[in-house]
Amino acid sequence: MIFKETALKGAYIVELEQKGDERGFFARTFCEKEFAAQKIKFAVRQSNISYNKKKGTLRGMHYQAVPHEEAKLVSCVRGAIYDVIIDLRPGSPTRGKWCASELNAREYSSLFIPEGFAHGFQSLTDDTVVLYQMSEFFHPESARGIRWDDRLFSITWSIVPCIVSQKDAGYPDYRG
Numbered sequence: 001m002i003f004k005e006t007a008l009k010g011a012y013i014v015e016l017e018q019k020g021d022e023r024g025f026f027a028r029t030f031c032e033k034e035f036a037a038q039k040i041k042f043a044v045r046q047s048n049i050s051y052n053k054k055k056g057t058l059r060g061m062h063y064q065a066v067p068h069e070e071a072k073l074v075s076c077v078r079g080a081i082y083d084v085i086i087d088l089r090p091g092s093p094t095r096g097k098w099c100a101s102e103l104n105a106r107e108y109s110s111l112f113i114p115e116g117f118a119h120g121f122q123s124l125t126d127d128t129v130v131l132y133q134m135s136e137f138f139h140p141e142s143a144r145g146i147r148w149d150d151r152l153f154s155i156t157w158s159i160v161p162c163i164v165s166q167k168d169a170g171y172p173d174y175r176g
Helices: 032-037
Strands: 002-005 012-015 019-021 024-026 046-052 057-064 072-078 080-087 098-104 110-113 117-123 128-134 143-145
Touching (some): 057 080, 072 080, 072 117, 080 128, 098 110
Antiparallel strands (some): 019 024, 046 128, 057 117
């Protein structure tokens, strides 16, 4: 695996090192030892899948509050997504900043999101499938969100969202 740090410290695009032959290729999508070599502590406790029927579907911005903060490894296994993260970590030099990456099924890359980040994405194609590996179990009492169009962050989405859940649209402005 090849780790490329994003503009937000501690968040990485993880590219696969493909071993190919006439059959196709084989690649490791997660290895605890390779993450540890990058000084990234990440243990998978839960995996989730998200199916998004229509291009423009927006999910986010989600996070879990202390004491159940979670790290995520996000992969797009069908279609393409515009994946956005916001650094909410107290004391972080990039606190309040956001960055976006396109993840798609053709390139097989993933986004590692550390604890203390909000995460959301927008589907760029119909029939998009997103796989999440999570470091923490889901705790409804710690589930939080930031509205996708919160002016404090002024996220630039790649296309105008056409489907946003009532829950995601109803999140309040972030107050930190």
